[in-house]
Amino acid sequence: MSKRPTIIDVAKAAGVSKSTVSLVLQNSSSVKEETRALVHQAIKDTRYVYNRAAANLRGAGAGLVGLIINDLRNPYYTELAVSVQMKLAERGFATSIGNSDEDPALQEQLIASMIEHGVSALMIAPAYGGDVAPFKDIQQAGIPTIQVLRSTGFDTASFPLFSMDYDAGGILATEHLLENWGNNVAFVGGIETHDITIERKSGYLRKMGEAGLDPVSFHGKANRRFGYETALKITRDRPDIKGIVTFNDLVALGMLAGFAQAGVKVGSDIGIVGFDDIEEASQCFPQLSSVRCDVKTFGQQTADVLLNWVEENKQPKAQVRYPVDLVVRASSSKT
């Protein structure tokens, strides 16, 4: 009741030395099956709980992985965080999480905190505009770290970048709209200078260029509100635009609301394709066509890669891009 039992208590109860208990705890193969059973019974009897702080101090891994996300409220990143956390748990690791809220200063603080806590590895969807200093600290601490879903133009040799083939996604969306909704196709959403916007827009720009068409874009925060406002603006100022590729589904969903408000029928008056294919895309009205970025599978596999790096010292490739595809639904199917 009073004190947490230690391996010494377990050792006494099992009638072995504490080293043996430690070995059993680590699933070492050099312990007789019989002894192992004895120890496990003693663990139950004493209600022993492993003390990771002590183990960690002595050099064992902390069994904790840090996950830092630029915007955890965005369902795309929520899904990433959940799939990563659940995969880590499956492999026996706890997850320390932090939302940097797109703020490099907060991100720096989170990184420092996680280093202090001795995380075994780090996965970061970075905020833009940060300093390199915290990354230097990570490097010095020797913590395996993967950047995900957003490039910051950062050293990918030390910090591999795992992302999606956004460029291909932009091509698919643009081709589809050009074929079905004529030449006036616009790109909506995303801060113009961010690398991820450049990536998600590149396919659109290329396709428009190849077709000899002038690209039109509306840049801004990648959220519902911006989509909503831009839908109203397009209705008012650019009724000639008939096809829209959005930076992400959130923007597209906001546009759905805006066009509904304005009385424009999406799917017959105008075609829209989102980006990410979050769950809601198939559950709104009209259902939203979207570039499917299967972030759940992405999260699981990337977590596996990171853990393999930790456990087997297998350093991943400097850059990996997962494929994407286009899911066509009512928002871009002429009725």
Added chain:
Amino acid sequence: MSKRPTIIDVAKAAGVSKSTVSLVLQNSSSVKEETRALVHQAIKDTRYVYNRAAANLRGAGAGLVGLIINDLRNPYYTELAVSVQMKLAERGFATSIGNSDEDPALQEQLIASMIEHGVSALMIAPAYGGDVAPFKDIQQAGIPTIQVLRSTGFDTASFPLFSMDYDAGGILATEHLLENWGNNVAFVGGIETHDITIERKSGYLRKMGEAGLDPVSFHGKANRRFGYETALKITRDRPDIKGIVTFNDLVALGMLAGFAQAGVKVGSDIGIVGFDDIEEASQCFPQLSSVRCDVKTFGQQTADVLLNWVEENKQPKAQVRYPVDLVVRASSSKT
């Protein structure tokens, strides 16, 4: 480069003993200002990083708080998790997170993991149907723990319950619909047997009872899909229903899509009130009336209470309910 510096290295650099360094690290008031400055300089020079594992082992708090959520993908809980995590970070605590995915077995595993990691406190939005065993373990480990947003009928003396006044919310929503949309008001969503469903429905049942009306309910998972399907079903089978209180906004948002699909105009043919007032409620079309449960403020304040429990040993009250109010928007304003 090779080895992480320790307080001994810092002590050498500063020309003091390691005890003094430790004292400075803990902001003890019994160190001369001059010495303190010396030590801080040495910390910078040596690029020292505090080793929490060692501190923790010696009895200091881990500086880690565990957060276990039944459904982290639900935006209401995402917002809770984010606001809690950010408040904890502000107060110098890291957050270990786990999504139990409504699975009591997973929840049990997460609790075990967090106890192992020596969390200083725990906040749990519980899954239903769990065993008491893991809670016994928490109790034995003496970890301050608050249950949030969902009651499980569990011992609130040991595990205080912080939630919202759902009952009052149900009353507000029902009164509003009864006044504006006639007597045929239904309740939609939520698993019938869950305590939280009973709480969120209680105000509706009472108001209907007082008005001498028969309640009508459609129970099921609290998600968009169920809302969508129920909207189609109501259109087909119960066109007499003119007002709807939903279990949460997700269900209401699904109904918006379903009614749009069916050609029923929400806000003129039928009135809907959601529950939670997640951000999307004000960014969909038509905008959704909702019972506002300010989960962001709730999360921040509850995190503060939990940390005060940890740091000042102030045990919170057994049960606390935050007030809610009704936000009326287009979905229930007759046009």
Added chain:
DNA sequence: CTGAAAGCGCTTACAG
């Protein structure tokens, strides 16, 4: 206000 000493609960070579 600061230093010397003990000890937190583990893991890791090293013997046997």
Added chain:
DNA sequence: CTGAAAGCGCTTACAG
């Protein structure tokens, strides 16, 4: 296959 011993990097009384 198992035991005795050292030590990880801190904190905490206890002297001075």
